Structures are given as structure tokens and as C-alpha cells.
Amino acid sequence: METYLDVTLLERGPEDRGITGKPGSTKARIERNALKLFAAKGVDGVSIKEIAHACGISNGAMYRHFESKDSLAQTLFQAIHANLLNVLTSRLEPGDDLATSVRALVMAYCDLAERDPAAFAYHLTARNTVLARAGDGGADPSDLLTRRLEAAMAAGDVPAADPELKSAMALGVVLQAAEYRLYGRIKTRLTDHVDAFVAAIMAVLHSQG
Numbered sequence: 001m002e003t004y005l006d007v008t009l010l011e012r013g014p015e016d017r018g019i020t021g022k023p024g025s026t027k028a029r030i031e032r033n034a035l036k037l038f039a040a041k042g043v044d045g046v047s048i049k050e051i052a053h054a055c056g057i058s059n060g061a062m063y064r065h066f067e068s069k070d071s072l073a074q075t076l077f078q079a080i081h082a083n084l085l086n087v088l089t090s091r092l093e094p095g096d097d098l099a100t101s102v103r104a105l106v107m108a109y110c111d112l113a114e115r116d117p118a119a120f121a122y123h124l125t126a127r128n129t130v131l132a133r134a135g136d137g138g139a140d141p142s143d144l145l146t147r148r149l150e151a152a153m154a155a156g157d158v159p160a161a162d163p164e165l166k167s168a169m170a171l172g173v174v175l176q177a178a179e180y181r182l183y184g185r186i187k188t189r190l191t192d193h194v195d196a197f198v199a200a201i202m203a204v205l206h207s208q209g
Contacts, residue, residue, distance in 0.1 A: 005121070006184040010036045013116040019079040027065045029055050032118070034072055039121035043073045043129050073126065080123045084108050085141045092144075098152040099202060102170070105145055106197045109174050110190040113181065121182050124175060142167055149205065158205050170201045 017023045018031025033054040037046045048069050052062045066072040091104040113120040146167040152158045174197050180186040190197075 004184075005040060005182055007040050009117040009182060010039055010121060011118075013118055019076050019083070019119065021065075026055070026057065026061065030057075030062060030065055030072070031076060035076060035118040035122050038073060038076070039118050039125060043069070043126060073129070076119075076122060077126055080112075080119050081140055084112060084123075085144065087111070088141050088144060098148055098157060098205065099198070101145065101148040102201050102205075103194070103198050105141060105171075106174055106194050106201070107191075108141065109178065110194060110197070113178050113190050117182070120178065124178060124182070142171055145170065152205075159208050161209060166205055169204050173197055173200045173204065 014023070015032065016028065018025075018028030019035070021027030021029075021031050030051065034046070034051050037051060037054060046069070048059055048062050051069075051072075052059050055062075066075065087108045088104055091107070092101060096104075109120075112123075146163050149158070149163045149167055149170075153160050153163060174190070177186060177193070177197070178190060181190055
């Protein structure tokens with residue numbers, strides 16, 4: 001059975017807000033419409049003309065804010081990454097243990113997924129496209145998890161392993177569920193399952209190998 005992105009989810013969220021633009025500004029309107037279009041069709045499936053039309057502005061007005069579609073896509077991706085990291089670090093103290101760090105990470109992702117589905121959908125679906133072209137996603141919340149995991153391994157709190165691999169496996173617990181949510185295969189809010197996500201991730205991190 002074919003599954004399709006639940007585009008109704010993309011309409012939820014702050015309509016007057018972009019990611020870097022001042023709420024209510026033309027730049028914010030460009031970013032908001034680009035997020036929804038990029039999430040629904042992919043970066044390659046959307047033209048500058050289409051974004052401008054959705055915003056009710058000219059192509060020239062678009063270029064006054066972003067030099068290209070790729071520049072817009074990269075700006076959005078890096079800003080979403082940075083915002084996630086800021087939310088995560090605001091909830092953590094340097095001495096917090098691994099379980100606390102995992103819960104904060106899960107909450108940051110789940111909160112974004114429910115509060116601003118278009119931003120989360122774009123972040124989730126554009127990773128390969130944006131990173132393949134630019135090679136830099138900016139501030140990355142997964143790096144914080146990797147560092148906390150390395151410290152936990154050094155302290156003997158979890159089995160020694162490749163921390164990048166374990167970090168990727170841990171994030172997969174949330175991101176795969178989030179993808180199912182975007183495609184309508186999961187109907188409940190991700191924030192309803194934080195405890196289950198945390199338990200599953202801790203089981204992954206405590207596994208051997």
C-alpha cells in the first residue's frame with residue numbers, strides 16, 4: 001500500500017513566523033512557505049517562482065532576501081539545527097547524566113515535531129539533500145548526544161562502542177517514528193510517547209557492540 005505525506009500536518013504551526021525572519025515580515029513569509037513546499041515536494045521539486053507565488057511576491061523580491069534557492073534551503077536547515085541545539089542545551093546542565101541528556105534530546109525533537117510540523121518535516125526529509133550539497137548542517141544536536149555518550153563510555157556507564165554509531169541508532173528511534181507520524185501511519189502525538197522513546201534509546205545505548 002502506498003503512503004503519502006499528510007500535508008495537513010504542514011499547515012499546523014505559526015503562520016506568521018519563519019525561522020530566521022522577524023515574525024510577520026516578508027522574509028518570515030518566504031521561509032514559512034518554503035518550509036511547507038520543501039517538506040511536501042523536496043528542495044529539487046520546488047522552484048523560486050513557486051515559492052514567490054505562494055508568498056504573493058515577485059521573484060525579484062525573493063532574491064532581495066536569499067541569493068538562491070539552495071541558499072534558502074541551507075539557511076533553513078542550519079537554523080532549525082541551531083534552534084534544536086539551543087532548546088536542548090537550555091534543558092541541560094554540564095553534570096547531567098546520560099539518561100537526562102537522552103530525555104532532553106527526545107523532548108526537543110518531539111516538541112518541534114508537534115509545535116511546527118513543517119519545520120520538523122523539512123529537517124527530517126532534507127538532511128541528505130542539504131548535507132550532500134553543502135557538507136555542513138551547522139550546529140547539530142546529535143553532536144551533544146555523541147559527546148555525552150563518549151563520557152558515559154569512558155566512565156563505564158554504558159558498554160564501549162563506536163559513539164557515532166550508537167548516537168545514530170539512538171536518534172533513529174525518534175526520527176523513524178516521526179517519519180511514520182508525517183505519513184499518517186502514527187496518529188498519536190510524539191510527545192505522548194516520550195517515556196517509551198527514552199526507554200528504547202537507553203536499551204540501545206546499553207546494548208553490547
